[in-house]
Amino acid sequence: MKKIILTVITTTLGFSMLSGCSANEAASASVGVRPAFLVDQMQQSPLKEKLAQCSEGPFVRTDFSIGHRGAAMQFPEHTKESYLAAIRSGAGIVECDVTFTKDKQLVCRHSQSDLHTTTDVLAHPELAKKCTVPFTPANPLTGEKAKAECRTSDFTLAEFKTLKGKMDGANTMATSVEEYMQGTPKWRTDLYATNGTLMTHAESAALFKAHGVKATPELKSAVVEMPFNGFTQTMYADKLVNELKAAGFSAAETYLQSFDLNDIKHWVKNNPEFAQQAVFLDDRVFTDKNFKASLANMQELADSGVKIIAPPIYALLALNENGDIVPSDYAKYAKQAGLDMIAWSLERSGPLQGGGGWYYQTINEAIKDDGATMVILDVLAKQVGVIGVFSDWPATVTYYANCMDLK
Template sequence: MKPPLISIVLPVFFVSDVTALEAEVSLGPRPAFLVADMNESPLKEKLETCLNNKPEKSNFSIGHRGAALMFPEHTKESYMAAVQMGAGIVECDVTFTKDKVLVCRHSQNDLHTTTDVLAHPELAKKCSVPFTPANPQKGEKAKVECRTSDFTLAEFKQLSGKMDGANAMATTPEAYMKGTPDWRTELYGSKGTLMTHAESIQLFKSLGVKMTPELKAPKVDMPFDGYSQQDYAQALIDEYKKAGVKGDDVYLQSFNIDDVKYWIDAEPDFGKQAVYLDSRMYKNKTWRASLEDMQALKALGVGFIAPPMFALVTLNQDDQIVPSEYATFAKEAGLEVITWTFERSGPLSGGGGWYYQSVNKAINNDGDAFVLLDVLARNVGVVGVFSDWPATTTFYANCMGLK
């Protein structure tokens, strides 16, 4: 085998030629690192043959919050990094500001962990729960909650994105902001550019990728100042229409089945690709998948369903990873399946954690990520995988001919 050709992921926010960025996909060293870490197997041999291949964009590879393993999530820099790593679809989680402008944030109330809001004292005073120091002697954690709805768009735009994390036992705002997990990095973690949803649309159009916005559950009571849940769901669609984006290029998402039904009924051109994000298996420990349930979703017009990875796999009697009943029922009902979130865990030597919980026993090294991905792609038949580091998913998709 030839030595692996390693392409370097450049700091993409310095790239000014968007056309060149779209044309050149670079994967960096991580795919080769993971392949080298795999146990010997036919899958490893197959992936090794692809290490010298020229990478190409793939819709199987979905940028989860951009490229959040190393870049501040939902920032321009994170999005551009995801595209450079070959993500054919990129996600903007959507919530709204005090003046009802749609912006890209994973949650309406995460500004205290994903931005530098606490470094702006005058703005920090406006948080729903202003910072209260921890009391280490009593074991009491710091308290703070900052919502997008606490700020106008002009105020929101004064903030910078940072790596998601917090030191819950901090006694100062400065210390609180320093809580990035040690398996991520602060190398690209300062001054991330926050974006409105409309700005993300224009960026993704210019980069030639499809879009998957998630309508986040409001943390404020709805209606909010006269703004209803349906107003919110419709506003999302309206921004795509205004930008001239066709429904075929958008995969709307929501954990709220009522949002999905609204889009299917009110905006069928967009609703036909709406994705129902399924959290039932971890929100309700007694819930069990059934064919009847999946058929009922299909009858509503739902075309895509997206559970976490662990819901789609289980172990057989030989401790091999195989499709779960959930996966079998979803495919039998004719639902297309997407899953989340690849490359969001730390080192996998301890079993992989939450995202791998149904197959922990079979996971003992970082290379096993490819074993799971292969089962999801070939045996479950997922059509897309959200990833915090899309280069890895792009590499697999390219190697297996997944467009």
């Protein structure tokens, strides 16, 4: 994928501030200290030596680095601040997960029903009472957990825009709203969560276009019954594409996403040009206990018009008889069927001591420390052959891609 250079002024935090230059002017990306920290954690190897030699840069933006919800490790996800952090750290493609409000306006949220954990909605009493499930405190005597569910479809766009994003999390044993909202995992931070600016999909598209990055919006599954007040699934899918076009995005600058194969097929039929880079997010590996990858089921996807497939990282990796991380059968069959692959999501699991958790479940035994992050990236890039990697901290992927001269 192509690299794009952007102008930065480095700050003491290891990030960068855009200097007001146009997206076409030459500049560099700032990756901060984390990538070098990860390299330092690696076991001695030729890969470590190679990566260590790149520590001084220079670094430029690359499409191999995809901002997952922006830069959600340290910034409130799907906020302007998170998106800018991803862009400044070299992500060439940035994601807005798309859902809709009560008045059928498209907004950036990972789920239609996550406002109670990703925003301050519960701190607004007049809005909190409109939630599908208003806050109910935990009962310490019985062990019953606190409850709340606030959906974007509970609110108009005007109401949505009064909210602020916060780090995703909730204290489920809270007896008050204030306690409930203090649920940030200890390996993340609230340092950059003081002013999370929520965005519509159209606003995110305009932001991405202004900064010269590509867009990868995901059409999220609705939790409300569709059609929603006359708003059908096809209207929803078409509205997303139309807003990208209105922002000036071409098909080549867009990677539409959906977990629903019917959405991909709809775009193939009705927006064939934009569907050329549509990404089928493959949840079969964790929703269907009987699923087993085969050349036949990968070829079936390709025949339906799918060009790019994106499963969780673990589906693309396996361990060989020596305990080395290698491409999985899934990855091999996808490649044989002519499918491009994107992996998700790096840097989302916290510290990797003890195996790394859900995202690495097929290779847990080979993961001993955070240095495994770079080994995993190397196998995904060189052996699996992915065309990009979603990451909650895009600087890590930017560093690797620049060091390996990935286009």
